[in-house]
Amino acid sequence: MFYVALRILLYDKIRSLITLLGVVFAVGLIFAQVGIYLGLMETSSVIIDHTEGDIWVTSKNTRNFDFAQPIPEYFYDHVKSVEGVQWAEKLIVTWGLIKQKEGGTEQVEVIGYNPDTLVGGPWKMKEGDARSVKNGNFFIVDESAWKRLGEFKVGDYRDIFFRRLQVVGISSGAKSFTTAPLIFTSYNVAQSLSDLVGPANTVFVVAKVDSRHDVADVVARLKKKLKDVDVYTSGDFSRKTRLYWTIETGVGFSFMLTILISFLIGMLIVGQTIYNSTMEHIKEFGTLKAMGADNAEIYRIIFSQAFINALAGYLASLVITIASVKLYHAAGMVMVVNVWVNVAVLVLTLLMCFAAAFVSIRKIKSIDPAILFRG
Known part of the structure; x- marks a missing residue:
């Protein structure tokens, strides 16, 4: 037939x-x-998916990764004290302006991470080292930003939040859904740059669960202990972010x-x-x-x-x-x-x-x- x-x-x-x-x-x-x-x-969830950690603690009613609000830093200590948490790290995501070399400004999304642990930082470097942002006004820019910001090279300077920062690395693969280029800097620099975050706040607390404990059990303990914040597994937070952009934006x-x-x-x-x-x-x-x-x-x-x-x-x-x-x-x-x-x-x-x-x-x-x- x-x-x-x-x-x-x-x-x-x-x-x-x-x-x-x-x-x-x-x-x-x-x-x-x-x-x-x-x-x-x-x-849309690229940072969540490439960040080591099982649990994300964020502001109440956070609908996606990009628009979370600051939370007090003391939540970091509370998270570390919960049984089953192996380690915790603070992470900042905020918005700012970068001054172009030829004039004018562009909006950027700033990721502030701990350069000692690299949690939340760039996972693939084209040039430089992700630890190089430590102890100075330094930042790393992703190569996907070149279309919006022009080509960068290590050693260049740019004004971000009206503060002079030096490029110490070029990352790869960190492309933003929002079209605003992603740049990475140390947690302390990101915290001091942004008036929105402030000196005593963070945006996320990322936690790793000890292998002897169940992630769902630790999430339940955190939800019971922590008030006025949301607690998600990495997978749930990634799905929530994707669903937001899928449904809410059409x-x-x-x-x-x-x-x-x-x-x-x-x-x-x-x-x-x-x-x-x-x-x-x-x-x-x-x-x-x-x-x-x-x-x-x-x-x-x-x-x-x-x-x-x-x-x-x-x-x-x-x-x-x-x-x-x-x-x-x-x-x-x-x-x-x-x-x-x-x-x-x-x-x-x-x-x-x-x-x-x-x-x-x-x-x-x-x-x-x-x-x-x-x-």
């Missing part, structure tokens, strides 16, 4: 090619939308709408082709039924056509998508293409093409073998 389906598709090569291009377009667009969405979500809806439209376009293209092919070969199908073939055997021919279109279109789209990942990165976008994305898009493609075949299935079901004897 697979061979028969292939022969039917190759009977009109031009139409089959147009159908294949339509599937490639639809599936390619699905690949792009899913990959870019997942890339955006990775950037990002998720726009991507889902594009994926749905692509799915429907692909289904219409494949459905029309298979239906037209079925109508052109209606007498041949009638002949098969007259020779004793049942509906199930003819259904297999129809679904084989859908499967061939789906598989060929998917493979072509996958090759194009993989080849274009570097182009997306060069344009400043993060695109995720991994095994799970590939499997999910393959399932969507098969569903799209099989759903398109159902119109033809209904037509085959009603074929009367007596059609052979009509004019």
Whole structure:
């Protein structure tokens, strides 16, 4: 039956090619939308996901990582005193302005971390050492900031919060979802720079749970002991941040709408082709039924056509998508293409093409073998 389906598709090569291009377009667009969405979500929680630690303590009703409010530093001591906490670190996230070399200012997101432990600091350095921000007015800038801030090199100076700081390193992979470039500095410098944080406040307390204790149990103890703050596991805080940007900003809806439209376009293209092919070969199908073939055997021919279109279109789209990942990165976008994305898009493609075949299935079901004897 697979061979028969292939022969039917190759009977009109031009139409089959147009159908294949339509599937490639639809599936390619699905690949792009899913990959870019997942890339955006990775950037929205990039600091959480790359920070060593199991628990995050933050201000009450914090909706995402980027807009947490300051909390008193004494929460740090409270967290350390709870049974099961192996260590705790303070982390500052705040907003400020950086003065451009050629004039003007740009908004930046400042991460203040402990350079001795590196908790919350840059995890991948292109130049320099993440510990170099210690004991001075120093900062590290991520290479993704170059489009907004211009190219930096180690040794350059910039005014941040109207204070002169020197570049001591270039990080990689710390791209911000908010489009404001990320810069890293020591906890003490970040605390002294920002009027919003103040000298006796922090923004987060990150804790590591001792391997002999359960993370959920330690979270429960912290929630019971600490008032006026929120306590999350790293995974929960990462999901909360991603859900905020997905739902509250409409990002998720726009991507889902594009994926749905692509799915429907692909289904219409494949459905029309298979239906037209079925109508052109209606007498041949009638002949098969007259020779004793049942509906199930003819259904297999129809679904084989859908499967061939789906598989060929998917493979072509996958090759194009993989080849274009570097182009997306060069344009400043993060695109995720991994095994799970590939499997999910393959399932969507098969569903799209099989759903398109159902119109033809209904037509085959009603074929009367007596059609052979009509004019």
